[in-house]
Amino acid sequence: MTPSSPRAVTVRVPAKVNVQLAVGAARADGFHDLANVFLAVGLYDEVTAAPADTLTITCEGPDAGQVPLDRTNLAARAAELLAARHGIEPRVHLHIAKDIPVAGGMAGGSADGAGALLACDALWGTGASREELLDICAELGSDVPFSLVGGAALGTGRGERLTPLEAGGTFHWVFAVADGGLSTPAVYREFDRLTEGTDVPAPEASPALLDALRAGDAAALAKALSNDLQPAALSLFPSLAATLEAGTKAGALAALVSGSGPTTAFLAADRESADRIAEALPASGTCRAARVAAGPAPGATVTG
């Protein structure tokens, strides 16, 4: 470390909801081509990188017990990849303050990967270009590039190729946190099973959805929301149907499973309506907790 090196760097990274998740047939490499319309929302993990002799990880937060603290953690993998590219040792302690539900379909692990990457780059002074950072993100996982950029974006390929989208207003959401998690590969496998023998169309972004996003029109967005993984998530986690129904009854404009689930997402007309839905959902007994968050939210940002 030089005298001017920072002592620690903290990066804040948002969760995401997929306002459209169009899934194509399985590719030869096992991945699925997507038209993945991401919206970053204001639920955040914070990753702090501090100098250390070796790579170590700690995690705090209500779900911290479910987060791996070994080299399989996406934050650790991000630090290792950046260090390897620059021919240095990953001497860093990474601390994750976790507020994004774990294994919930809100890209919490991806957020930590993107956050660790940005934090280590600043701590070590590696000066990676935006392009290099995005490249490493794509190597870490399909959703990781979006965690870095945030806002709203269309992800094609396996979701890693991003085109920024304009969002013309703030959308208010409620997220119902389920009791338990779902494995993303298992949900894609269930999608394959459910669509076996059918002609799965090539995934395309919905023009009506992109218009609604651009206009900041919540009512129009509600009509256009879709998630091709929802039947698979419901098949593996049938009780989510009751959660979706409870949120709809409480006044949501629309309800859907967030990505691979099991978090469910409810689009509200405004902040007041979101607060009412967030109160009703846990009271319905169909979820563990409910969180209010608005989007679009900024991507990974150094905060200290």
Ligand SMILES: C[C@@](CO)(OP(=O)(O)O)[C@H](O)COP(=O)(O)OP(=O)(O)OC[C@H]1O[C@@H](n2ccc(N)nc2=O)[C@H](O)[C@@H]1O
């Ligand atoms: C479904 C989505 C929707 O945004 O996220 P979550 O809702 O789980 O957060 C993503 O496609 C998840 O992205 P991510 O969690 O980064 O996946 P990866 O680590 O790249 O891949 C994990 C596994 O998911 C499957 N996978 C992932 C992406 C993709 N386009 N096709 C796939 O089939 C593959 O089985 C792969 O081995």
Ligand SMILES: Nc1ncnc2c1ncn2[C@@H]1O[C@H](COP(=O)(O)OP(=O)(O)O)[C@@H](O)[C@H]1O
């Ligand atoms: N930093 C991390 N935070 C949470 N989970 C992680 C992390 N790194 C690796 N994982 C693993 O990734 C799995 C998926 O977690 P997560 O990214 O929270 O969910 P999802 O892929 O549904 O958005 C977890 O079950 C955990 O084993």
